[in-house]
Amino acid sequence: MEWSILFAGPVGAGKTQAIRTISDIEVVSTEALATDEVAQLKQNTTVAMDMGVLHLDGHDKVRLYGAPGQSRFDFMWDILLQQARGLVLLIDHSRADPVADLDFYLSDLLDRMGHRPLPVVIGITHMDLATSADLQPYHDYLSHRAASGLAGVAPIFEVDARHPRDVRTLLMTLTSMLDMFERFPVRSKPAALGYA
Amino acid sequence: MFAANSISVQEAPAPDTQWLQTALPLVQLQWRAAYHQALQQPLPAEAAGELLQLVSWPNLTRLPDELVIPVTRICSLLWRKSTVGFLIPRILDTSPHQVNALLQLLRESRHVVAHGVTASGLQRLEEECPSENPAATSAKAKVAAAPSLVSKLWQRLTGR
Numbered sequence: 001m002e003w004s005i006l007f008a009g010p011v012g013a014g015k016t017q018a019i020r021t022i023s024d025i026e027v028v029s030t031e032a033l034a035t036d037e038v039a040q041l042k043q044n045t046t047v048a049m050d051m052g053v054l055h056l057d058g059h060d061k062v063r064l065y066g067a068p069g070q071s072r073f074d075f076m077w078d079i080l081l082q083q084a085r086g087l088v089l090l091i092d093h094s095r096a097d098p099v100a101d102l103d104f105y106l107s108d109l110l111d112r113m114g115h116r117p118l119p120v121v122i123g124i125t126h127m128d129l130a131t132s133a134d135l136q137p138y139h140d141y142l143s144h145r146a147a148s149g150l151a152g153v154a155p156i157f158e159v160d161a162r163h164p165r166d167v168r169t170l171l172m173t174l175t176s177m178l179d180m181f182e183r184f185p186v187r188s189k190p191a192a193l194g195y196a
Numbered sequence: 197m198f199a200a201n202s203i204s205v206q207e208a209p210a211p212d213t214q215w216l217q218t219a220l221p222l223v224q225l226q227w228r229a230a231y232h233q234a235l236q237q238p239l240p241a242e243a244a245g246e247l248l249q250l251v252s253w254p255n256l257t258r259l260p261d262e263l264v265i266p267v268t269r270i271c272s273l274l275w276r277k278s279t280v281g282f283l284i285p286r287i288l289d290t291s292p293h294q295v296n297a298l299l300q301l302l303r304e305s306r307h308v309v310a311h312g313v314t315a316s317g318l319q320r321l322e323e324e325c326p327s328e329n330p331a332a333t334s335a336k337a338k339v340a341a342a343p344s345l346v347s348k349l350w351q352r353l354t355g356r
Contacts, residue, residue, distance in 0.1 A: 001345050003345055003349075054349070054352060055352075056345065056348040056349060056352050057343075057348050057351070057352075058348070060345055060348055062345075062349055135255060139252045142252070143251070143252065153250055153251065153252055153253065153275060154253075155253035155256065155271065155275070156252075156253060157253065157254075157255045157256045157257050157258070158255055158257050158258060159257060160257075165257070165261075166257045168353050169256050169257050169264060169268075171349075171353055172264075172265070172268060172350070172353045172354060173256060173268050173272070175203070175346060175349045175350050175353060176203065176268050176269055176272035176350070177272050177275065177276070178346050179203045179272065179346050179347075179350070180272045180273055180275065180276035180277070181276065182344070182346060183276075184276050184277045184324075187276060187277065
């Protein structure tokens with residue numbers, strides 16, 4: 001059996017690096033020389049997808065796909081989302097307005113998912129490069145979304161895409177959420193349980 | 197082992213004392229100290245009957261190694277399903293002592309909030325508890341023979 005997990009987020013957030021950090025195979029990349037504004041950030045950028053693999057017992061495997069960050073390649077987001085069982089969204093904390101980035105990617109990707117339930121884990125990268133290392137603005141944003149009924153409370157935590165422990169924690173959290181999806185197919189409505 | 201298609205989690209292995217030799221980041225040290233303190237202060241009996249709701253997730257990558265898995269499991273459950281405290285160890289098939297200590301920390305750090313629950317709500321939650329459900333038990337036996345991809349991935353990532 002094969003599954004896939006999608007890594008998405010802005011250019012330079014560390015999607016390719018995260019897959020490279022944990023993959024059992026050399027990552028298959030479709031990188032091209034950056035010629036637009038991305039060239040100011042890095043030399044090469046993903047134009048179709050990256051792919052790594054986690055081998056499991058009994059010839060099962062999980063494919064790890066990295067989506068291109070630029071929205072002009074967003075047709076790939078649909079293609080990769082269609083087959084994904086979970087989404088890892090990486091946000092570069094050192095960019096000018098990372099909460100706006102989170103809003104853009106989360107809203108866009110959730111729209112593309114439609115009514116299909118898919119667990120989402122959010123990793124905040126490059127915190128060491130920013131002047132402030134505070135997750136509270138992200139928590140505030142997610143609480144606001146949850147309160148508006150737009151989504152449940154997604155896990156969000158600091159990630160260094162070069163560290164296997166951090167990338168493993170991202171995938172472990174996603175796996176644990178998938179387990180709960182299977183065990184409790186219907187999300188409980190707390191109000192129905194009689195809050196005092 | 198758990199119910200149908202669930203992740204297998206065993207009791208924590210014997211304490212690894214290697215951590216004593218390395219200096220931990222401050223946040224990890226604070227969590228570890230608070231956890232050990234919570235282990236020695238059991239939750240009041242009435243707290244075990246409150247309905248727990250996840251408000252936000254802790255910064256999981258900044259927890260000490262030994263707490264990452266149990267905290268992730270508790271938060272995943274509460275993310276999917278608000279649950280009464282005393283049912284959590286049954287659903288996760290893990291130590292009530294450890295779960296209670298971690299719930300205390302999650303409540304103190306406001307990641308989890310507690311609410312009262314009506315008698316009918318409590319009854320419904322108990323009926324939904326998989327480990328109490330005979331059908332789930334028979335499904336559990338099937339899963340033991342053929343682990344799901346979720347449980348294989350979990351084993352691969354956690355080494356358990």
